[in-house]
Amino acid sequence: MIIKLTDQEIKRYNRRLWGIVIGGFSFIVLLLLCVNFGLFGALPSFRDLENPKSNLASEIMSEDKRVLGKYFVQNRSNVSFKQISPNVINALVATEDNRFYSHSGIDFGRTFSIVLYNMVGHKQGGSTITQQLAKNLFNGAQGAHNPIKRIIQKLQEWIIAVRIERNYTKEEIITMYLNTVDFGAYNTFGISSAAATYFNTTPANLTPDQAALLVRMVNAPTLYNPIRHPDNATTGRNFVLYRMSQENYITDGQYEEFKQRPLGIKFHPTDHTEGLATYFRSVLKKDVQRILEEKSIVKTDGSQYDLDRDGLKIYTTLNYDMQQYAEEAQHKYMRELQAQFNDHWHGYNLRKSIQNYDLLIKQGMQRSDRYRMLKQEGKTDEEIMEDFNTPAPMNIFTWRGDRDTTMKPIDSIVYSKLTLRNAMMSMDPTTGYIKAWVGGIDFKHYKYDQVKTGARQVGSTAKPFTYAVAIANGFSPCMQVNNVPDTIRIPGSPPWCPNSEPSSTIPGMITLRKALANSQNWVTAHVMKEVTAQPVATLIKKMGITTEVPAYPSICLGVFDASVFDMTGAYSVFANHGIWTEPTYLVRIEDKNGNVLYDNKPRVVQAMEDQYAYVMTYMLKGVIQEGTGQRLQWKYGLTNPIGGKTGTTQANSDGWFIGITPQLVTGVWTGCEDRDIHFRSTRLGEGANTALPIFALYMKQVYANPTLGIKKNVDFAPPKNGLTTVLDCGQYNQQQQGTDEVDKKLGF
Structure with a gap:
């Protein structure tokens, strides 16, 4: 009807x-x-749009402008539009917003077309790229489960999207979006981190199929995660490739080719405990935080900078390749040395053979996280000991990689104590710029930095300081001394005379150069007796040693402690014409917009005269040519101009080698965590065996890379104003004969 x-x-x-x-x-x-x-809540101002709040990782840059590592809460780094492959842009536009270049922030027609994709199983959102950017930057997911709040939030996104479109170009919008999008697992935010994490590449080098996979992860990073769900990831990637072909960004033939490819994942998650220069990055972070605080460097709104969130650029002196060479040299030789150490102690009763063994293990236990946790739980000492003697799953360090095993926690303490440690630093003696810094053997398991934070007894590496004072007082490297015990007596102090192992003592009259080359204790003590301790202690401090150096005669044999950082810096004086340039690793700090917040200038001190430094390079070359460092030539083939000094402390607790060339000074230390645990023989425990090989392996790689500019056959430059010290021993002996005859005639 x-x-x-x-x-x-x-x-x-x-x-x-x-x-x-x-x-x-x-x-x-x-x-x-x-x-x-x-x-319904404040919207961002234009200033907010210009400076969106997002957790941006701070980057540590090497001298060759490569990223050494990051400090972050979210692993996010910004890149410019030109640094992003067109494949990424095309994949994103084709899949997420095919009218991106024509709309003004909101595309109402897209909402209806998206329904079709959702019906065929390809989940899509109706928001434009600009709306998604607005959500990522300002609104997040608040109210997502509350319909009313979600409506308000959607309207906010619309308004923000329109404002963004008015104030930014399309290139800027899509770049901001790709820099802020969340790729889900492994703390990966932004296209730069995603490209590095999943393909170990940069955004500029992403191929169409790689770009398609990452773009598919944008709205469903867990569902399309290629590590956890490779089948889903393949399906999602192929859908994006299909959309790219539909929008004519790739041909149908390319679509067929790319969709047949394997995912090609090169998984490389970023972790604070992994990557290059882990120890250096840890020390640097504390220094940067201290500098920002002490210099009162704050943001424009007066708030403090946060290294983990504010996207600072920290420019350092480290060279990426040289850092890699240093770490490779350490890994290669320490694996071999640890095997020597294990064989050396195999079959021995550690409790009987190692002094203070029980005390060392007890201290190691009490310093462990496990012990502190059990104490906090209120466990008694008996319960704690029972726990430490009960096998448990754990992950331990080995030179073949981390190993999951089951062992008693107390045995893991013993294992750690018997693991050799090593540290190394390499620097340009002229600029003071540090090129490589290896603070330990594995930051994940042993976080204590042995380059700058730690200090160990320096042993015979201190001997050149005494000889340097002697040279400045008119001694010649050709001067001969009878290699016999020479007791030093100081009023108010007991007489002092060092020991000298019979097997390594050269009998008779020997030159100072030969005495230093072969690390002869008695001749060194004689020289100390002549020059006295105070001038030596003064010179050591002037050369940058920051630890306590008492003016005792025994400092000529290195009974004081110093860091690898300080000792390497001190030896740079010999290579740099007597000038100590402060070892420097931080160049400047910039904010995320490139504004310089801090610019570092190293200190410079004239520690000794140019000619005396040159004589010391001649003395130190003798160590390599005829002394304890000879294996650098006959075993490693480094016959070019290199000086250096080995060092071995009492009972072989510490092994040192510091090598100098005109362009690089490098210090290496090896030893166990506790000085009471060491090689039982000097043949194995001396610095020539525990430290020198790492220097050799490192330098061989440095010389093999011509782009570094470290030239192999460059010798130390003689002093500009000439040399008064006689280095020709034939001429020196003739002069001495003439002096003796004159003295005889005069009745002396």
């Missing part, structure tokens, strides 16, 4: 319909106005 309406009823119906439409439209306009004016 057809109901016929009167004209009056039709008019009344139309008025109601238009009232609903106009009322609904007015309500939406009013709602938008309320949102726009912040009645």
Whole structure:
């Protein structure tokens, strides 16, 4: 039955319909106005749009502008539009917002077209890229499960999206989006981190199929994670490739080719305990935080900078390749040396053979995280000991990689104590710039830095300081001394005379150069007796040693402690014409916009005269040519101009080698965590065996890379104003004969 309406009823119906439409439209306009004016929460200002708040990782840059590592809460790094492959841009636009270049932030028509994709199983959102950017930067996911709040949030996103479109170019918008998008697992945020994590590459080098996979992860990073769900990831990647072909970004033939490819994942998650220069990055972070605080360097709003969130750029002196060579040299030789150490102690009763063994193990136990946790739980000492003697699953360090095993926690303490440690630093003696820093053997398991934080007894590496004072007082490297015990007597102190192992003692008259080359204790003590301790201690401090150096005669044999950092810096004086340039590893700090916050200038001190430093390079070359460092030549083939000094402390607790060339000074130390645990023979425990090989392996790789500019056959430059010290021993002996004859005639 057809109901016929009167004209009056039709008019009344139309008025109601238009009232609903106009009322609904007015309500939406009013709602938008309320949102726009912040009645439902403040919207970001133009300044906020220019400086969006996001957790941006701070990057540590090497001298060759490569990223050594990052400090982050979220692993996020910004890249520019030019640093992003067009494949990424095309994949994103084709899949997420194919009218991106034509709309003004909101694409109402997209909402209807997206329904089709969702119906065929390809989950899509109706938001434009600009709306998604607005959500990522300012709103996040608040209110996602509350319909009313979600409506308000959606309106906020619309308004923010329109504002973004008015103030930024399309290139800027898509770049910001790719820099802020969350790729889900492994703390990966932004296209730069995603490219590195999943393909170990940069955004600029992503291929179409790689770009398609990452873009598919944008809205469902867990579902399309290629590590956890490779089948889903393949399906998702192929859908994006299909959309790229539909939008004519790739041909149908390319689509067929790319979709047949394997995923090609090169998984490389970023972790604070992994990567290059882990110890250096840890020390650097504390230094940067201290500098920002002490210099009162703050943001424009007066708040403190946060290294983990504010995207600072920290420029350092480390060279990426040289750092890699240093770590490789350590890994290669320490694996071999640890095997020597294990064989050396195999079959021995450790409790009987190692002094203070029980005390060392007890101290190691009490310093462990496990012990502190058990104490906090209120466990008694007996319960704690029972726990430490109960086998448990654990992960331990080995030179073949981390190993999951089951062992008693107390045995893991013993294992750790018997693991050799090593540290190394390499620097340019002229600029003071540190090129490589290896603070330990594995930051994940042993976080204590042995380059700058730790200090150990320096042994015979201290001997050149005494000889340097002697050279400055007119001694010649050709001067001969009888290699016999020479007791030093100081009023108020007991007489002092060092020991000298018979097997390594050269009998008779020997030159100072030969005595230093072969690390002869008695001749060194004689020289100390002549020059006295105070000038030597003064010179040592002047050369940058920051630890305590008492003015005792025994400092000539290195009974004081010093760090690898300080000792390497001190030896740079010999290679740098007597000038100590402060070892430097931080160049400058910039904010995320490139504004310089801090610029570092190293200190410079004239520690000794140029000619005396040159004589010491001649003396130190003798160590390599005819002394304890000879294996550098006959075993490793380094016959170019190199000086150096080995060092071995009492009972072989510490092994040192510091090598100098005109362009690089490198210090290496090896020893166990506790000095009471060491090699039992000097043949194995001396610095020539425990430290020198790492220097050799490192330098061989450095010389093999011509781009570094470290030239192999460059010798130390003689002093500009000439040399008064005689280095030719034939000429020196003739002069001495003439002096003796004159003295004889004069009755002396």
